[in-house]
Amino acid sequence: MSRTPRHAAVRFWRDPDLPEVEVRRSSYNEETFRRHTHAAYSIGIMDGGAASFMLEGAPHRAVAGQLVLIEPDRVHACNPDRDTFFAYRMFYVDPAWLAELAGQAEGQAELATTAETPEHPGPARARGASGERTESGTRAESGERDEPGASGLPADCLRPATLPRFRAPVVDCAQSMAAWSALYDAVSRGGSVLEKQSLLVQAAELLLARHCLPVSGAGSATTHAPPAEAPPLETAASLETTVIVKAVRRHLRDHMADPVRLDDLARLAGRSRCHLLRMFQQATGLPPHAYQTQLRVEAAKGLLAAGHSISHVAAETGFSDQSHFSRVFRDLTGATPRQYQQGGAEGVAPGTADTTGSVV
Numbered sequence: 001m002s003r004t005p006r007h008a009a010v011r012f013w014r015d016p017d018l019p020e021v022e023v024r025r026s027s028y029n030e031e032t033f034r035r036h037t038h039a040a041y042s043i044g045i046m047d048g049g050a051a052s053f054m055l056e057g058a059p060h061r062a063v064a065g066q067l068v069l070i071e072p073d074r075v076h077a078c079n080p081d082r083d084t085f086f087a088y089r090m091f092y093v094d095p096a097w098l099a100e101l102a103g104q105a106e107g108q109a110e111l112a113t114t115a116e117t118p119e120h121p122g123p124a125r126a127r128g129a130s131g132e133r134t135e136s137g138t139r140a141e142s143g144e145r146d147e148p149g150a151s152g153l154p155a156d157c158l159r160p161a162t163l164p165r166f167r168a169p170v171v172d173c174a175q176s177m178a179a180w181s182a183l184y185d186a187v188s189r190g191g192s193v194l195e196k197q198s199l200l201v202q203a204a205e206l207l208l209a210r211h212c213l214p215v216s217g218a219g220s221a222t223t224h225a226p227p228a229e230a231p232p233l234e235t236a237a238s239l240e241t242t243v244i245v246k247a248v249r250r251h252l253r254d255h256m257a258d259p260v261r262l263d264d265l266a267r268l269a270g271r272s273r274c275h276l277l278r279m280f281q282q283a284t285g286l287p288p289h290a291y292q293t294q295l296r297v298e299a300a301k302g303l304l305a306a307g308h309s310i311s312h313v314a315a316e317t318g319f320s321d322q323s324h325f326s327r328v329f330r331d332l333t334g335a336t337p338r339q340y341q342q343g344g345a346e347g348v349a350p351g352t353a354d355t356t357g358s359v360v
Contacts, residue, residue, distance in 0.1 A: 010335040012343020014305055017193045020097040021341075023184060026334060029085035035286070036332045039298050040092035043207065044068035045180055049086035053078035055169050056285055062170045067177060069166040069211060075285030089184050093204065095163055101201070102164045102208050104277045164212040164327055166192045171211055179203035244269045245283040248276070252288060257318030262288065297332050300325070304341040313337065 013023040022040070035054070040308070050063045055076045062068045068088070070076055072095045080086040083326050183199040185191075190198075265288055266273045281287050286294065296317040303313040314325035329337050 010339045012335070012340055013187050014343050015187050015196065016195050018187065020094045021200060022092040023187050024090040024092070024343075025088075025184075025188075027085060027087035028080055028334065033077050033079055033334055034331050035075050035290070037073050037075055037286070037294055038070070039072055040094055041072055041098055042068070042070040043091040043093060044070075045089045045177060045179060045184070047087040047089060049084050050081045051078050051088075052081055052085040060169050065172070065177070065197060067171045067173060067180070067211075068173065069169055071166060072163065073284075089180075090179060091183070098204060098208075099163050101204055102162070102212070105208060106206065164208060167211055167213055173210060176203070176206050179206050193353060201333070209335075241279055241283060244271070244276075245280055248280055248288065249284070249291070252292045253295060255315065256292065256299060259318075260288075260292060283301075293328060294332065297329055300337070301333075301340060304337055306345070307341075309330060310337045310341070 009025075009027045011025045012081065015021075015023070020213070029049075040124045044062075044067065046062050046064050046066045048064050050061065051068075052059065052061045053068075053076055054060075055070065056074055061081075061310060068078070114247050179199070180203045183196070183203050186196045186199050248269055251265065251268055252260060262273050262276075266276050269276045269279075271279065277287060280291070286293055296319065300317045303316060304310070308316070309324070314322045317325070319325035319328065324338055329335075
C-alpha cells in the first residue's frame with residue numbers, strides 16, 4: 001500500500017535540447033510508489049540510502065553508488081528500506097532513440113569488419129565524429145544512392161530498431177556512473193547544446209556496450225533457420241495470447257480516457273472475463289484497469305509538460321476530478337502534477353514550495 005511522502009524533494013528537467021531524455025532528482029524517506037511502469041528506459045543513479053524493489057515479481061536491492069536499470073513497460077515498485085531514505089537521479093530515455101543508437105553501433109561494427117575483409121576491397125568507412133563519409137562501391141556502380149539515416153550511415157547499415165535488453169537491473173560501474181553524472185551536471189546547470197548532446201550519446205553508448213545484451217539478430221542476415229513443419233502447441237498458444245493481449249492493449253490505448261467495461265474487453269478477446277484477466281496480467285504484469293490508469297498518467301505527463309492546467313489534464317485523461325488525478329499521479333510517479341509541470345521551468349529552484357505544500 002503506497003503512502004504519501006512526508007519528506008520528499010522532487011525536481012524534473014525537460015531540456016528542449018535533449019528531447020530524447022527526461023531528467024529527475026528525488027529523495028524519499030517513506031514508501032511512496034505502487035506497482036507501475038514507464039514508457040521509457042529508466043537509468044537511475046543511487047546517490048544515498050538504500051532501496052528495495054520488485055521487478056516483475058523478482059526482488060532486488062540497490063544502495064548508494066550503484067546504477068538501477070529498468071526497461072520500458074516492466075512492472076516495478078521501488079521504495080526506500082524501512083526506517084531509512086533514498087536519494088537518486090533518474091534518466092528516462094526514449095526507447096526508439098536508444099534502439100536507433102544501438103542499431104547504428106551494430107552498423108558501424110559491420111562496416112569496420114567489411115572494410116578489413118580482403119573479399120570486400122571497396123572502401124567502406126562510416127561517418128563518425130570526424131564527419132567522414134560512407135562510400136559503397138557496389139551501390140555506386142549500380143547507380144543507386146545510399147540514403148543516410150540520422151547517424152549519417154546508409155539506411156541499410158542500420159539494424160532494425162530492436163529494443164536493447166539490460167543484463168541486470170542493478171550494476172556497479174564507476175565509469176557509467178561518472179558518464180551519467182556528467183550529463184546530469186550539464187543539464188542542471190544549463191550547459192551548451194553540443195556538450196549536453198555529446199554527453200548523452202557517450203553515456204548511452206557506454207550503457208549499450210557494458211550493460212546491454214547484444215542486439216537480437218546480430219548474426220548473418222543471409223542465415224535462416226529452416227521453418228518447422230508445425231509449431232509446438234506451447235508456441236501456438238503463446239502466439240494466440242500475444243495477439244489477444246495486443247488487441248486489448250490497443251483498445252485500451254484508443255479508449256484511454258473512456259470508461260471501458262471488462263465485458264467489452266472479454267468480447268474483444270473472445271474469452272471469459274476471468275480468463276482474460278489472468279491472460280492480460282500474466283503478459284503485462286498489470287490488470288487491465290491498472291494498465292489503463294498507467295496510460296492515463298503517461299498521457300497526463302505530456303499535457304502537463306505542454307503547459308495545460310491540472311484541471312484540464314485531469315478531465316482530458318479520464319479522471320473523475322482533479323483530486324483523484326493528483327492522488328493517482330503522485331502514487332505512480334512520486335511527484336505531484338505541479339512538481340512535474342514545473343520541471344524545466346525557468347526560475348524554479350530546488351526547495352521551492354508548490355501549491356500543494358510539497359517541496360520541489
